[in-house]
Amino acid sequence: MSEPRRLEVLRAIVEDYVHSREPVGSKALVDRHQLGVSSATIRNDMAVLEEEGLIAAPHTSSGRIPTDKGYRLFVDRISEVKPLSAPEKKAIQTLLEGAEDLDDVMDRTVRLLAQLTNQVAVVQFPRVGGASVRHIEFVLLAPQQILVVLIATNGTVQQRIVRTHADLQEAELAELKQRILSAVSGVKLSALPGELAVAASQLPPALRAHGSTIGRALEQLAGLGRDDRILLAGTANLARSTGDFPLSIGPILEALEEQVVMLRLLSEMEYDARGISVRIGSENPYGGLSEASVVATGYGPDAGAKLGILGPTRMDYPTTMAAVRAVARYLSRILEE
Amino acid sequence: MSEPRRLEVLRAIVEDYVHSREPVGSKALVDRHQLGVSSATIRNDMAVLEEEGLIAAPHTSSGRIPTDKGYRLFVDRISEVKPLSAPEKKAIQTLLEGAEDLDDVMDRTVRLLAQLTNQVAVVQFPRVGGASVRHIEFVLLAPQQILVVLIATNGTVQQRIVRTHADLQEAELAELKQRILSAVSGVKLSALPGELAVAASQLPPALRAHGSTIGRALEQLAGLGRDDRILLAGTANLARSTGDFPLSIGPILEALEEQVVMLRLLSEMEYDARGISVRIGSENPYGGLSEASVVATGYGPDAGAKLGILGPTRMDYPTTMAAVRAVARYLSRILEE
């Protein structure tokens, strides 16, 4: 009873089940795959696999389906990531290169990913933390209303309107801008709070109140800047695969809608050497996703921002992983521009 | 066989069906409502209603359910919009007043609407067309890269990075800003293209190329400004009411995801005197929504931007309409601030 063949059997079970969505039995297995042994032998192998918790039978004397643990082994040790076809790669590239600005790039990316994988795609906006301050701008909209704009080197623009408690003159604002700009220009966004504190302490008393108000706004813009936004696409793919979700897809839609949940989900995944991370079914921390798998990876300069897809546990992992990886790479390349 | 009673019967059928989601028969009708006549009489009435196409029987000798036409009559002539309870109103108000900026207001609104109605909520961003230019700002990011910012009087901020084909100096940009700003300050966004054309023609030749590049960007920012964005919430409510959608909810999710479709849907509805518009089932232009109803209304100064909900045809119209109307009113009030 050789170990390699057992893994081969597991691989065959996963592959068959993924594309037939029906429990697969020993007979069908020897028919479709050249395993070189009889169905009885396969049955013995399957018994062992079941003991190890890698597959399970929905009911006595029915075929077997992979368990979450089985998928995990499949993903980690058996499957090979299938490279995308040349036309697919070409299509990705031209689509992404045609984008106009950052928002457009992200929008195209998420749609592309959804279409490529036939799953729900999730893309987090690029982190702004690693970038630096390229420019800041204050605009006096009204005596007590200031528009604060922060432009980062990665091209993101954040803005926010703040209210002050005392009137402010154009001239004062211009001076504030000069002082703050010279203090923080080129500073990493992650280091912004510190620099701002120093700058604030050196402000003349007359400007200090306004300075700290604006400073807080800047910190917010830099801190939870854009990386707290995510884009979704392909939710309709969930409905298409009803039946893959024994329970309703309600909890999944709920999770998708809660940006906080998705952000945590993406950021908490462990990204291994292959750079691509898979969470399978019950491995997901959030209960509503116990029937779903997430395939995600980082992208961008420091791979700090994430992107990925969410689908049923019964999923074509090799192809999906390839698509996610490819999209992440092309996106990173585009963003470097 | 009095006409008023027949309408009463229709009303009873709609109400019962909406909350029991089962075909309703003559017997159950006389039990639950004080109609003062026997079930046989009701049967006669129902026969007439069926002839008129207002109700239908799923199969011979089963109860009746309202047709789209029946719902239409119900909404137009029978139902009375139920006002919201005082605590509900209070909750709406405090929730919306706690918002920080426009994005936050819209986000809260759409979530509120979803929760209030238990349906999918759709909110279009306020139109920017009626507002005026409050300020513009150009920032030189690189010799051939300019950040163009447009701030409107309604508080919306649009920005975009444009590339030029020739280098540009800070000083030139400052002059451009002076000239353009003086030309368009206070101008209605809808009138922006005209004013920009005039201003461009008066530019010195050296600045003309850059001026027109920037002008085009400004036009875009003003034109399709923010009113082409919509927010969604409560998609999970669709899943909860599976069974209300005989077909899959796939087409509906698809429609929701296509912003273009939703925008057309919202803008094409006819808003009658009551200011609230209802599209029932097959009345919807888009085929995928033939099982769904849309309840929407305008909000804001000129009621130009829309907001509403989407749900199954089998819906509690009076309550839903009340909620949509109330949210629109409170939102309008907040935006006036």
Place this chain on the structure above:
DNA sequence: CTTGGCACTTGGGTGTGTCGAGTGCTAATC
């Protein structure tokens, strides 16, 4: 370790019978 054979399990599909809610119609009644 592999294999053929065989008894056993079980979900799914099909056919039948019953039950109850509900209708449509007719004739009597107000």
Place this chain on the structure above:
DNA sequence: GATTAGCACTCGACACACCCAAGTGCCAAG
């Protein structure tokens, strides 16, 4: 003329029995 009571009829839902095919587990032989 509208309303009502009564009655025959229809049909979906449910329960039950039954069989079939797919599949398993195990044993004994190779």
